[in-house]
Amino acid sequence: MTRPAEIPYAEVIGDPIAQSKSPAIHGLWLGKLGIAADYRACHVxxxxxxxxxxxxxxxxxxxxxxxxxxxxxxxMPLLDRIDPPAGEIGAVNTVLGGSGGTLSGTNTDASGFLEPLTTDLAKTHYYRMARIVGTGGAARAIITALADKGFTLVVAGRDPGKARALLDELAPKGEHHAIPLSHFADPTDFAFDDREGCLDLVINASSLGMRGQPPLPFDWSHAPPGSIAYDIVTAPLDTPFLQGARAKGHRTIDGLSMLIGQAATAFAHFFGAPPPRDHDAELRALLTQ
Structure with a gap:
């Protein structure tokens, strides 16, 4: 764990970490703004x-x-303070240095996930429902964020008991549902009611569909007309899940949207300036080389 050059720096830590796209994201933003600072990956x-x-x-x-x-x-127990929304989510994805060596933990996953939905969430809806696949760390942030936005949640996992426990912990209010992952695998002939004025999301918050992992078993007959399909997987970027959604006429959001969104909030914390988001197209091209 050697230090970078004698300039301010931030980094991303994990095990493994070589696959992280964060250094490329922050590096481009630092270069565009001309900030003398560094950002790198550190295997911990x-x-x-x-x-x-x-x-x-x-x-x-x-x-x-x-x-x-x-x-x-x-x-979390290694830090001096846990700031919202990390406490509610029960996970920290950003640690910030402070005066006197004090450290605080926050979470930018929720805001990053919501960013590409900003226009949709600004509208008034009769009903909001999200079908979420996954019960891991990303799912915690997504469940917390969507419950706060008035969604009824259906969480599917290999262990529906874990899905139920997450809902009870993170979204105790509302009529939410926990189901086994297999529920979405087979076709259904369910007749959806009129969805005008409703907002429906179908979210892959798991690693299924990621390179080296099996595909997500989701039959699109389970998605109401006009649903938005959102996959947090970034490698590959265009997953079979998203391809299946487009084939059924659904709008799609890929994993880079959340990744870039959460990085933008962290960048402002680290370097004291908002990132230059007018370069998002260039950034996407860099990350998909």
Whole structure:
């Protein structure tokens, strides 16, 4: 865990970490703004986490770090303060350095997930429903964010008991439902009612469909007409899940949308300036090379 050059820096930590796109995102933004700072990836194993935090706490050049798996929950007791919405989500994905070596933890996953839905959420709806596949760390942020926006949630997981526990913890109000993942795999002849004035989301918040993982078993007869399909997977970017949604006429949102959105909030925290979002097209081209 060596230090970068003698300039302010931030980094992303995880185990593994080589696949992270965060250095490319922050590096482009720093270059466009002409900020003399660095952002890089740092491989931190679980048994190294406490030492890493202690070392960075004492470094006046360190501005903080983004936190990926498997550290989003285990880092929390090592920090001095947990800020909203990390406390509600129960996971930290951004650690910020403060005066006197104090460290705070926050979570930008929720805001990053919601960013491409800003226009939709600004409208008034008779009813909002989200079908969410996954019960991991990303699902925690998504469940919390959508419950706060008035959605009725259906969470599907390999273990429906875990899905139920997440709903009870993160979204105790409302008539939410936990179901087995297999529920969405087979076709249904369910006749959906009129969806005019409704907002329906179908979200893959799992690793299914990621390169090296099996595809997500989702039959699109389970999605109401006019649904928005949202996949947080970034490799590959155009997953079979999204391809199936487009084939049925649904609008799609890919994983880079959430990744760039959450990075934008973290960048402002680390470097004291909003990122230059007018370069998003160039950034997407860089990340998909």
């Amino acid at each position: 194993r679980p048994d190294e986490l406490a030492d890493y935090i202690a070392e960075r706490r004492a470094d006046p050049l360190w501005r903080g770090c983004n936190v990926t798996m498997p550290h989003k929950q285990s880092v």
